[in-house]
Amino acid sequence: MSVTVAWYMVFAAVLFSMGAAGVLLRRNALVMFMSIELMLNSVNLTFIAAGSELGLIEGQVAALFVMVVAAAEVTVGLAILVAVFRRRSSANVDELSELRG
Amino acid sequence: MTEVILFGLFAAVALAGAVVMLTARNPVYSAMGLLIVMFSMALFYVLLDAHFVAAVQLLVYAGAVMTLFLFVIMMIGVDKREDNAESIPFQRVITFVVAGGLAVVVVLAGYQAWVTGSDAFGTPDLVGTIETVADSLFGTWTIAFLSTVLLLTIAALGTIALALFGPTAVRKTEPEEGA
Numbered sequence: 001m002s003v004t005v006a007w008y009m010v011f012a013a014v015l016f017s018m019g020a021a022g023v024l025l026r027r028n029a030l031v032m033f034m035s036i037e038l039m040l041n042s043v044n045l046t047f048i049a050a051g052s053e054l055g056l057i058e059g060q061v062a063a064l065f066v067m068v069v070a071a072a073e074v075t076v077g078l079a080i081l082v083a084v085f086r087r088r089s090s091a092n093v094d095e096l097s098e099l100r101g
Numbered sequence: 102m103t104e105v106i107l108f109g110l111f112a113a114v115a116l117a118g119a120v121v122m123l124t125a126r127n128p129v130y131s132a133m134g135l136l137i138v139m140f141s142m143a144l145f146y147v148l149l150d151a152h153f154v155a156a157v158q159l160l161v162y163a164g165a166v167m168t169l170f171l172f173v174i175m176m177i178g179v180d181k182r183e184d185n186a187e188s189i190p191f192q193r194v195i196t197f198v199v200a201g202g203l204a205v206v207v208v209l210a211g212y213q214a215w216v217t218g219s220d221a222f223g224t225p226d227l228v229g230t231i232e233t234v235a236d237s238l239f240g241t242w243t244i245a246f247l248s249t250v251l252l253l254t255i256a257a258l259g260t261i262a263l264a265l266f267g268p269t270a271v272r273k274t275e276p277e278e279g280a
Contacts, residue, residue, distance in 0.1 A: 008145065011112050013126045013207040018119045020170060021200035025193065030128050030174060032189070034135045037166065041142050043218040044158075052149040052227065057237045060229045064238070068249040069159055072256035074164045074166055076174045085177045 008049035015042035029081050031093045033074060040070045104148055115141035127172045132167060139163045151229035 022035030044063040049077060051059015085091055118137030125131045146155035189195070226258040228234070238246050 001102070001105055003104045003148070007108065008149070009211050010208055011115075013204050014212065015115065015119060016207065017204035018123060018202045019201055020238065021196050022236075024196040024199060025123065028128060030177075031122070031131045034122055034131055034170065035136060037162075038122065040143045041138065041162070044154075045142060045145055048146055048149050048151045048229075049155060052151065055224050055227045057226045057227060057229065057233050060234055061237050061242055062150050063151070063154050064234070065245065065249060067157060068253060068278050070167060071161060074169065076262050076263075078169060079263040082173060082176065085163060091177055096146065096224050 005049045005053040006008040009046055012049070012084050013038075014041040015045075027092050029084075029093050030094065033077050033081070037070060037074065040066055107144065107148060111141040111144050129171070132170050132174060135170075136163060136167050151228065153229050153234045155233050251272070 018036075019035045019039035019042065022038065023032050026032055026035065044066050047059045047063045047066065049059075051057065064093075081091060084096065088095065090096075104188070115138045118134040118141065122131045123134075124136060139158065143155045143158040143163070144156060145191030146152075
């Protein structure tokens, strides 16, 4: 018995869904960001597993690009979060509901 | 066989870390759970012969991103407990249904589209050393790589702008509109 790529794919799908559940469930914007990081990581795992299966280096290159985008996203996101916190003293997304039409 | 044992062990560890991240009320515990998942991911990358990406995963995620998260957690306070009240009716039930449905749909879609085996262009037993990754990154994908440089620069500038020209602490004393 050996580990096939399908194992990695199913495992990544489970982690992705847990990240999606975190975004839907949690109110703390920090933990929501962590859930998004979890989703990006699980997608990275599928990239690398597929690249390993097909023998293409592009899977790993795509994973590196995803890491760069995730780093940029988390930098800007946390800066926005700190700016919101300085104004509101709260990181709870339920209290940030005043942007209404 | 070693691979199966390592995969099973670290899959269980990563799932436990994800559960801790989702359920912990204290954001520091959530960050630690995410850190466990990141380390497990790096081990999976090593199992898949992506050695360079595994090293980058540890440096960038476990090193830089988690440190940034912990800085922000310390900055905006860890003692605030999260409110458990559901603002949308049945939010928790809907969340579990949506997330479970998403998992089923993703696995089914992957099962429909999945092909196995190396294709005609692939190299069997590919090992992601610095050399092979850099050959592709600086050869085929140079433009994309330069775009990420631009993206990171813009993100850094935006962060500095938010910190410099964002809301000042003085405005916190303003009365809340409509409160």
